Amino acid sequence: MSAQTTSAKPSPPVTLTSGQLPRWIEPVALVAVAAVIAAVLLLLARDLNIGVWLFLTAIAYLVVIGVGSSIVENRRKATDRVVRGLVICAFVLAVIPLVSTLVTVVVQGAAVLDWSFIFSVGGNQFNQDTLEVTNTPGAWQAVVGTLIITGIATVISVPIGILTAIYLVEYAQPNNPLRRAITFLVDVMTGIPSIVAGLFAFSLFSLIVGPKAFSGFSAAIALCVLMIPIVVRSTEEMLRLVPSELREASFALGVPRAQTIIRVVLRTAASGIVTGVVLAIARIVGETAPIFIAASFTDALNTNPFSDPMQTLAVMAYTNYSFPGTDISASQAQAWGAALLLVILVVIFNLIARIVATVFAPKSR
Known part of the structure; x- marks a missing residue:
């Protein structure tokens, strides 16, 4: 019996794209x-x-x-x-x-933002001879006030926030009553409305200096109430990310705890700490309610943070848009210019945070 060979049917081609919709x-x-x-x-x-x-x-x-x-x-x-x-x-x-x-x-x-608007002191001027009110565009008084108030708040808040975070992470035990109290207060301060911070600062300085307590320093204290919990939380998270092995290696070499924190822990977490601080500054620089209550507003240039009202960009945008002068369009244009300046300032702070984070990152070093 002769063997008969049968030709096998070719199998259908197998493609990886069968049963799939095209990418486009x-x-x-x-x-x-x-x-x-x-x-x-x-x-x-x-x-x-x-x-x-x-x-x-x-x-x-x-x-x-x-x-x-x-x-x-x-x-x-x-x-x-x-x-x-x-x-x-x-x-x-x-x-x-x-x-x-x-x-x-x-x-x-x-439409209004230029160098003369940034570096000129603007506001409404009343001419007693002609009885006319003229509006001069300018935001220099608001720029100076913003930098002064934010700078004072940063100088006060950053050391307090970083030292508090160091205590919570490096020194306090988990069952320490003081640690629990600080953590609870930080959580409460994180969710506090900004207007409450302004009322607190104004009430505090009213008891100290009297009813006319409007000042840039008072507004800075109000911003500290908002900034400190942000710095504490961001620094605390960055310190917890530092490996415990680095601390143990430092202790094994006989380095004291304080030197270990300064030279090992803080240097390792410097990138995240600086980023958190800069983002906290960007968070408070646009606050309006606490500054409006604690520092009021003025069109005059005031460089003394301890007396008289002081203007900021956020308050300038609010007051010019909500309480325009005789020339409504000019006042609203200045409000938009102040808002754009504020956005540019926040963008600059965020860029600084990115650059600092890249420079101080452990992998970059």
């Missing part, structure tokens, strides 16, 4: 869904509401991509695509107000 399907589906929703809204309502269009586009896109992935791929992959779409939608919802605010401040403030 998501952006294409998003554009197509957006175009269809826009066309439907224009046909039905004769008007394109941006908010409604974005909401319906997101819903329709999630439905389309979920159903398409379920048919071509599988249920697990479809769930992954839908959840990823939800995450992207949440990210867009979070970014839209930020971008809108930033664009509004830049567009409105750029």
Whole structure:
């Protein structure tokens, strides 16, 4: 009996992309869904509401991509695509107000912001002869006041915050009553409203110097109440990230605890500590309520933080927009200019934090 050979049927080619949607399907589906929703809204309502269009586009896109992935791929992959779409939608919802605010401040403030506006003392001047009130653009008094008040608050808050964090991490035992009390007070101060800090500072200085207690130092004390818990928390977390092996190695060499903290622990955590301090400064530099209560506001240039009201950029933006002078458009323009200056100042502080974090990072050294 002769053997008969049968030709085997060739197996279908196996590809890694079988059962998968192409990579370009998501952006294409998003554009197509957006175009269809826009066309439907224009046909039905004769008007394109941006908010409604974005909401319906997101819903329709999630439905389309979920159903398409379920048919071509599988249920697990479809769930992954839908959840990823939800995450992207949440990210867009979070970014839209930020971008809108930033664009509004830049567009409105750029019209008035120049070197003369920054380095000139502005305000309303009353001419007794002509009985006219003229508005002079300028923010130098607010820039000087912001730097003075923020500088005093930083000089007071940073040492207190860092030393408190060192005590909590390096010296206090977990069951120490004083440690528990400090931790509780720091938690309470972290959530305290800023206006309460201003009322506290104003009440304190009213008892000391009398009813006319408006001063830059009073505002700085109010900012200290807000800044100290931020510095304590950020420094405490950075110190806890320092490996215990570094401390043990230092102790094994006979180095005292104080020298170990200064030369080993703080140097290792210097990057995070400085970053936390700079971010805390950026947090308080834009405060309005406590400064408005404790330092009031003025158009005059005041470089003495211990007497008379003092102006800051945040208070200048608030007062010029809420209480405009005779020329409402000029006052509002100065408010936008002060707001843009404040945003630039915060951006500078954040850039300094990034640079310092890079320079003092252990890997960089």
